[in-house]
Amino acid sequence: FSGPFTDVVTTNLKLRNPSDRKVCFKVKTTAPRRYCVRPNSGIIDPGSSVIVSVMLQPFDYDPNEKSKHKFMVQTTYAPPNITDMEAVWKEAKPDELMDSKLRCVFEMPNENDKLNDIDASKSAPVLNTSKQDGPMPKPHSVSLNDTETRKLVEECKRLQAEIMKLTEENRHLRDEGLRLRKVAHSDKSGSPTALALRDNGSNSLPSLLVVIAAIFIGFFLGKFIL
Numbered sequence: 001f002s003g004p005f006t007d008v009v010t011t012n013l014k015l016r017n018p019s020d021r022k023v024c025f026k027v028k029t030t031a032p033r034r035y036c037v038r039p040n041s042g043i044i045d046p047g048s049s050v051i052v053s054v055m056l057q058p059f060d061y062d063p064n065e066k067s068k069h070k071f072m073v074q075t076t077y078a079p080p081n082i083t084d085m086e087a088v089w090k091e092a093k094p095d096e097l098m099d100s101k102l103r104c105v106f107e108m109p110n111e112n113d114k115l116n117d118i119d120a121s122k123s124a125p126v127l128n129t130s131k132q133d134g135p136m137p138k139p140h141s142v143s144l145n146d147t148e149t150r151k152l153v154e155e156c157k158r159l160q161a162e163i164m165k166l167t168e169e170n171r172h173l174r175d176e177g178l179r180l181r182k183v184a185h186s187d188k189s190g191s192p193t194a195l196a197l198r199d200n201g202s203n204s205l206p207s208l209l210v211v212i213a214a215i216f217i218g219f220f221l222g223k224f225i226l
Contacts, residue, residue: 016048017049019046022044024043030068
């Protein structure tokens with residue numbers, strides 16, 4: 001029997017008749033006031049079985065007290081045309097009786113099991129609350145993040161297109177600058193061609209700065225999105 005024993009504890013006994021004759025059975029106990037047995041007697045047909053429920057009544061359990069409660073299951077072959085069960089047991093001879101003895105064992109659940117059950121019962125409402133309350137603001141926050149993400153992605157695409165355009169312009173200016181440098185080496189430093197070179201070089205500087213700024217912004221936004 002497994003505690004706690006503050007309520008009725010039930011254990012089932014399965015009695016099986018392996019013979020080819022009907023068998024009468026009776027269940028006895030050394031503590032009849034502490035147990036309720038249903039059924040406590042009856043007949044088992046050949047090859048059949050019967051479930052006997054043994055109900056232990058509530059009591060104050062003392063782990064230091066050793067259990068002396070015992071059960072005995074008596075059986076005997078049923079006579080033909082049986083009508084009175086009490087007469088069968090009174091008239092049965094000792095050599096016709098078969099018996100099996102059982103000793104009662106009481107077990108209390110471990111303290112760790114109790115703590116686990118208590119923790120589980122306490123944590124269950126918290127988990128349910130988190131499942132009910134947690135998801136409520138979540139759709140709103142997710143939608144906001146998606147909207148902001150789409151805006152940032154579109155802005156990043158626009159900046160990337162702008163960067164590609166500025167990169168192309170910068171490449172064109174770089175090629176033009178190389179060409180002008182070649183012309184400048186062939187001319188004198190005070191010639192009109194050299195002056196044009198200096199002007200074009202100074203004009204290309206802002207474009208280069210714009211390209212660098214755009215690349216920095218695009219890298220920053222891309223890192224932020226990731």
